[in-house]
Amino acid sequence: xxxxxxxxxxxxxxxxxxxxxxxxxxxxxxxxxxxxxxxxxxxxxxxxxxxxxxxxxxxxxxxxxxxxxxxxxxxxxxxxxxxxxxxxxxxxxxxxxxxxxxxxxxxxxxxxxxxxxxxxxxxxxxxxxxxxxxxxxxxxxxxxxxxxxxxxxxxxxxxxx
Numbered sequence: 826x827x828x829x830x831x832x833x834x835x836x837x838x839x840x841x842x843x844x845x846x847x848x849x850x851x852x853x854x855x856x857x858x859x860x861x862x863x864x865x866x867x868x869x870x871x872x873x874x875x876x877x878x879x880x881x882x883x884x885x886x887x888x889x890x891x892x893x894x895x896x897x898x899x900x901x902x903x904x905x906x907x908x909x910x911x912x913x914x915x916x917x918x919x920x921x922x923x924x925x926x927x928x929x930x931x932x933x934x935x936x937x938x939x940x941x942x943x944x945x946x947x948x949x950x951x952x953x954x955x956x957x958x959x960x961x962x963x964x965x966x967x968x969x970x971x972x973x974x975x976x977x978x979x980x981x982x983x984x985x986x
Contacts, residue, residue, distance in 0.1 A: 827983035833873025848939030932958035
C-alpha cells in the first residue's frame with residue numbers, strides 16, 4: 826500500500842468587509858480575508874497539503890495570483906481541481922487534520938458546517954476531516970485581528986486496483 830503525507834499552510838490579511846470565507850462557508854464578520862481569490866485560508870492550506878503529498882508543487886503554481894481567471898474565484902472550485910489531480914494519480918484521501926488560528930471570527934461554532942461542505946468535494950466522510958480552531962492569545966498580527974492562518978496535514982492512499 827502506497828501512503829503519502831502532505832502539509833500545507835496559508836495566511837491572508839483581514840480587511841474591512843462583510844464576512845470571512847472559511848472551508849467553503851461564509852462566516853459573518855465585520856472583516857473579510859483579502860486575496861486574489863475568495864482568500865479561503867483553510868481550503869488553500871488543504872489544497873497545498875494534497876498537492877504536496879503527491880509532489881505536485883503548490884497552489885500558487887496551479888492557480889497563480891497573476892492569472893485573471895482566478896480573480897475572485899470560489900476556492901471550492903480550486904479544491905475540486907486539486908481533487909481531479911489527486912484522482913489522476915490514482916490516490917484517495919485517508920484523512921485531513923487542520924488547524925485555523927484566528928482571534929476572530931470564532932471558528933468553532935462553524936466546524937460541523939465546514940466539514941459538511943468539504944466532505945463531498947474531498948470524497949470522504951465528515952469524520953475524516955478534523956478541524957481545530959485556536960486563537961493566538963492576542964499576540965502578533967493574528968492577535969491584532971490583522972490576519973488568519975490555517976494549517977492542514979493530509980494522508981493519502983494509492984487506490985488498490
